[in-house]
Amino acid sequence: MSSALTDLFPHPIVQAPMAGGPSGPQLAAAVSDTGGLGFLAAGYKTADGMYQEIKQLRGLTGRPFGVNVFVPQPEHPESGAVDLYIQQLSGEAAWYETELGDPDSGRDDGYDAKLAVLLDNPVPVVSFHFGVPTREVVDSLHRAGTFTLVTATTAEEALAVQQAGADAVIAQGVEAGGHQGTHRDLPENDGAGIGVLSLVAQIREAVNIPVVAAGGIMRGSQIAAVLAAGASAAQLGTAFLATPESGAHALHKQALTDPVFPRTELTRAFSGRPARGLVNRFMREHGPYAPVAYPEIHHLTSPLRRAAAKAGDPQGMALWAGQGHRMARELPAGQLVEVLAAELDAAAALLGRSASGGDVR
Structure with a gap:
């Protein structure tokens, strides 16, 4: 990942933008304040609703954050x-x-109106889901000083992201909770998703822009694994769903670890x-x-x-959730970032000893 973007968040931990309520200002602020990159989810909100949340988030933290926007869908x-x-x-x-x-x-989720707000009131990072924004949109955000990320679920989609001029691609593995960010929703592709480790490796060989790995990541050791596979950071959604700062419904939070599900x-x-x-x-x-x-x-x-x-x-x-849902921890979001960072450091040290031929028990 470019050094300028990496400098925005010291820990390679991105809080996924979960639309529908979970990813509000409180969660994003807690994550950003602890060295991760917090995200607001603009999906299903009006442009003014998004703007009000941005204002609220700026009142809670002076750290960088991101906003996620849904790309309009074809008929x-x-x-x-x-x-x-x-x-x-x-x-x-x-x-x-x-x-x-x-x-x-x-159908368009207020796309143009949201872009207008984000250009008039630039935020550090904007990510896109369900498709690729035009080169003109990406360039306009760059001129406003905003970094851009776009979700891809295949190497071919990642190439389209790179061609649009985005700063990084989010490699969303099939393990991820919530909506798959496929660029074209074709019924013949149902069940054909790629696991995050394989996807990161494939995308790294296809493009030369940084990769953020997403999909079922719940522990620092998993972050270490995707970094070792070539990712520059990991995006976690379900891991933050159970935190007190998450706006998810209480029944949703409880269901993550309920044996009934x-x-x-x-x-x-x-x-x-x-x-x-x-x-x-x-x-x-x-x-x-x-x-x-x-x-x-x-x-x-x-x-x-x-x-x-x-x-x-x-x-x-x-009850959106990734495959790692049973590993959810009811920790405050900031504490969870710190725990993940410590687990990552421990796993990285272990990987380093293993690579150098040390005694790994």
Whole structure:
């Protein structure tokens, strides 16, 4: 990673921007203040809502931070499939005594308005998910003094990120919780994701920009492993989900280590796009029938998810989590960064002794 960007956060620890509530100003400030790079998630917020959170975060910390933006999605031709899924979910609406959402509530997530705010009020780092911004957008952010990162799930996608002029690529392995940041959502690619260690190695051979590794990382030893594979930093989401500063629902936090939810799967059930979450009733019953239709299905199921949370029913909630969820620790976010950094130092020392032929027991 370029020295200028590395200097922004002393520890190679990036807090993933988790949209929908978890990644707010309190969490980002705690991470940045302790030497990591905290992130706000602008996804599903209005441009003004994003701006207000940026103002709040700046009042909490003087350290650098990032803001994540969703790239607008192309139109999907499966309008009939969406109508069928509406029928599929009618029983859920009756059960939770709520109306289904409007699938046509908007496709671009206020992208242009958010970019305008970020250019008028520059932040240190902006990352992009679900696709690659244009070269013009990247150049304009660079002129504003902002570093840019873009998610990729394959080496081919990483090449597109490099060609757009981004400063670094986030290599998102299939282990990652929440939405996969694939640039083109194709049903034939379902289940074809690459593990983070293999992905980092492939991307390092394909591009010459720095790599940030993401996917199931919960311990400092795992950070050491992705650094050894060629990454310059690690991005952790689920590890920060259980912290008190996280805005995740209490039921979501509890479910991470609840034996009732022993595993995760990728599903389209809640949003129409592949996302990894804890397997629950909603996912089992509706995942096989969910169409390729993001953000239509996200809008459609939003009232159901809110109603399930209000009813205290985690079986109807989107419990996003990475494959390492059972390793979640209920530590304050700043303390978690310090623990991860200490674990990383210990693992790096062990790797160093092993590489030099020392006695490793």
